[in-house]
Amino acid sequence: MKVLPTVPMVGLEAVGRTIQNLIAQKVIPVVERKGARIFFPPHSKPENFGFAHFSDWGTMGLRKQPYPASAPFFLFLLSGEGLVYVRENWHYLVAGQGVFVPRNCLHFPHGTVNNSVPRGRWLWINVHPFGAVIHQCCLNDDSHHRSPIYAVIEERLFWLFQEWEKEAITRGCPDSLVSKSLLLAFFHLLVKPAPVPVSVWAEISLMLPELPASLREVILHLVQNYDAQCRLEDVSKQCGISVFYLCKLFRRHLGTNPKTYAQRLRLKIAKQMLAETGISPHKICQLVGYSNYSYFRKQFQRTFGFAPSRQAIEHVKVWSPNPRTAALIDKLVP
Amino acid sequence: MNLLPNVVLISGQDEWAKITEVIEHSILPQLEVNGTSFILYPEAISLPPSRTVALAAKHQTPVPRKCVVSQMAFLLKGQAVVLVEGKHKVLKAPIGLFVPKEFQLELHGKVSNQIPHGEWLTFIITTFGAIVTQCRLTSQAHYEGNYYLVVHAGLPALLTGERQPNKVTIMAVLSLLARASPFLPTFWELLPTSFVEMPTAVRQALQFLHHSYNRPLRLSEVANWCHVDHTHLCRLFRQWVGVSPSVYLARLRMSAAWKLLTETKLPPTLIASLVGYSKWSQFSQQFMRTFGMKPTQVRKNVALEPLKFGDFRDTVPN
Numbered sequence: 001m002k003v004l005p006t007v008p009m010v011g012l013e014a015v016g017r018t019i020q021n022l023i024a025q026k027v028i029p030v031v032e033r034k035g036a037r038i039f040f041p042p043h044s045k046p047e048n049f050g051f052a053h054f055s056d057w058g059t060m061g062l063r064k065q066p067y068p069a070s071a072p073f074f075l076f077l078l079s080g081e082g083l084v085y086v087r088e089n090w091h092y093l094v095a096g097q098g099v100f101v102p103r104n105c106l107h108f109p110h111g112t113v114n115n116s117v118p119r120g121r122w123l124w125i126n127v128h129p130f131g132a133v134i135h136q137c138c139l140n141d142d143s144h145h146r147s148p149i150y151a152v153i154e155e156r157l158f159w160l161f162q163e164w165e166k167e168a169i170t171r172g173c174p175d176s177l178v179s180k181s182l183l184l185a186f187f188h189l190l191v192k193p194a195p196v197p198v199s200v201w202a203e204i205s206l207m208l209p210e211l212p213a214s215l216r217e218v219i220l221h222l223v224q225n226y227d228a229q230c231r232l233e234d235v236s237k238q239c240g241i242s243v244f245y246l247c248k249l250f251r252r253h254l255g256t257n258p259k260t261y262a263q264r265l266r267l268k269i270a271k272q273m274l275a276e277t278g279i280s281p282h283k284i285c286q287l288v289g290y291s292n293y294s295y296f297r298k299q300f301q302r303t304f305g306f307a308p309s310r311q312a313i314e315h316v317k318v319w320s321p322n323p324r325t326a327a328l329i330d331k332l333v334p
Numbered sequence: 335m336n337l338l339p340n341v342v343l344i345s346g347q348d349e350w351a352k353i354t355e356v357i358e359h360s361i362l363p364q365l366e367v368n369g370t371s372f373i374l375y376p377e378a379i380s381l382p383p384s385r386t387v388a389l390a391a392k393h394q395t396p397v398p399r400k401c402v403v404s405q406m407a408f409l410l411k412g413q414a415v416v417l418v419e420g421k422h423k424v425l426k427a428p429i430g431l432f433v434p435k436e437f438q439l440e441l442h443g444k445v446s447n448q449i450p451h452g453e454w455l456t457f458i459i460t461t462f463g464a465i466v467t468q469c470r471l472t473s474q475a476h477y478e479g480n481y482y483l484v485v486h487a488g489l490p491a492l493l494t495g496e497r498q499p500n501k502v503t504i505m506a507v508l509s510l511l512a513r514a515s516p517f518l519p520t521f522w523e524l525l526p527t528s529f530v531e532m533p534t535a536v537r538q539a540l541q542f543l544h545h546s547y548n549r550p551l552r553l554s555e556v557a558n559w560c561h562v563d564h565t566h567l568c569r570l571f572r573q574w575v576g577v578s579p580s581v582y583l584a585r586l587r588m589s590a591a592w593k594l595l596t597e598t599k600l601p602p603t604l605i606a607s608l609v610g611y612s613k614w615s616q617f618s619q620q621f622m623r624t625f626g627m628k629p630t631q632v633r634k635n636v637a638l639e640p641l642k643f644g645d646f647r648d649t650v651p652n
Binding site: 156 | 358362363366487488491492502503505506508509510512513548561594600608
């Protein structure tokens with residue numbers, strides 16, 4: 001088996017936008033060319049295969065036997081090779097292929113061949129009622145790295161996915177044009193809204209059900225577009241309520257005005273990104289929609305009590321698998 | 335570039351199947367190959383020849399209406415004169431037309447007292463889903479096809495914020511329509527009032543039921559979705575639809591189960607879970623009550639008529 005160089009998972013590799021760009025550049029063209037077939041590969045089983053046994057398996061809290069998928073998801077192999085157990089079969093994948101794992105389907109993502117794990121770079125796209133959860137994962141012989149996990153908040157993704165699933169599973173024809181265009185629309189929609197770190201979304205989603213519907217819509221809009229400058233008039237127009245009523249709702253239910261809320265949201269996302277990735281504070285400042293670094297720094301200091309550069313220094317050394325975000329994902333599943 | 339075939343959609347039995355066939359086998363492939371180049375945006379349409387053009391058929395309003403919603407139309411066959419934003423345009427098949435919100439549109443104009451022969455397939459995207467209609471024009475008459483009502487929240491959501499037609503979005507919308515199960519026109523007539531006139535809560539409830547009949551549902555869930563109290567919802571539902579939400583849901587599930595049983599080879603236990611029953615006994619009991627036979631007997635009986643939604647409305651106990 002060909003041995004591939006280990007792809008380092010540092011720097012911008014792990015940002016949500018980068019993952020979205022990878023989807024746009026690698027996944028969409030393949031789907032456009034070959035249709036939904038790439039997620040239904042023919043099952044094949046190389047000689048001397050088995051379940052994976054990484055040295056840091058236990059510390060990661062991962063399972064060693066096939067387990068049911070709590071949410072349906074897509075796997076896509078960006079480079080290298082991979083061995084996956086899905087739908088009671090082993091699938092041996094090469095770059096440019098993927099697998100679709102339905103809900104409750106027994107699966108095991110990383111198998112071994114001749115006692116070594118095939119090296120590969122994976123994209124994972126989980127589908128939830130609120131949208132999708134995306135992350136990247138890189139494998140080498142002795143460890144299983146997890147990058148930070150991002151949520152793309154967009155309900156329409158779920159609508160599209162449900163229709164696609166009905167088409168693909170009950171009709172059993174991933175070759176049809178309908179199935180292909182639904183899947184294409186799903187991925188095109190996936191790369192549009194700005195992705196949010198999962199832990200931030202988990203915090204927001206706990207609070208959402210108690211709020212009135214119009215306020216919920218406003219907050220979802222703010223979360224979807226946190227990286228863009230949006231004016232109060234535009235937001236209220238989009239959600240169909242007046243500016244006055246919007247401010248009143250914010251004050252009554254959240255105790256702040258919309259501007260402060262949006263600012264805090266962005267700073268929270270910036271803090272999470274600083275903690276989980278090794279990106280410089282200057283880059284993060286641009287990623288969350290601030291154009292002026294000194295202003296961003298000042299606001300950050302005022303909100304959390306320490307400078308963004310300090311948050312970065314604390315975490316850049318221990319940047320490694322993040323079991324906390326992994327645990328949060330399980331919590332998000334209804 | 336000539337991929338749209340000349341299909342004749344004669345009104346009658348199984349028209350929806352023909353419409354979906356046209357979508358799936360002619361419009362979608364053409365979109366895939368050529369993109370949206372054959373779908374015209376009103377501003378891109380060439381200017382008309384200088385001939386006297388007037389509005390057609392008698393039962394149409396003399397003044398073109400303003401579209402409150404976006405609309406897609408495909409001219410499958412023949413010629414047509416359309417009136418967009420006060421300008422007349424002559425179109426030749428095969429061509430598509432995408433008219434965004436708040437444009438004035440009239441699809442049937444006439445040239446020197448004659449209506450050009452043509453055949454249209456129109457998709458009106460509304461706030462609750464879409465209305466699909468097909469109409470055929472001859473020089474003497476203006477045949478109206480059946481109106482099909484597709485309730486699906488995903489359709490308008492996909493097109494919000496789109497002014498220019500986008501290939502992927504339009505493909506997705508058409509794909510959703512090709513796989514949708516519309517209200518049959520006959521069933522639609524059974525409703526005491528038209529869907530459009532119903533209160534928002536009932537419309538939302540119908541939409542919710544049609545979209546998620548395939549999983550276990552509770553009445554409180556439906557009521558929460560529509561932001562009304564469950565007793566109020568029941569009352570409204572009885573008033574406007576004629577039956578309670580749970581009976582309506584059972585009918586939906588039964589018609590879906592019948593379709594799956596007769597048209598596919600899936601095992602009946604899987605079908606029960608696909609249409610939203612968690613227990614087999616519950617499913618077979620309801621099936622027995624509705625159709626008078628066991629689900630397993632359906633397959634053995636070869637000569638079965640295709641079932642329509644309205645057919646068994648009296649057999650379900652209220």
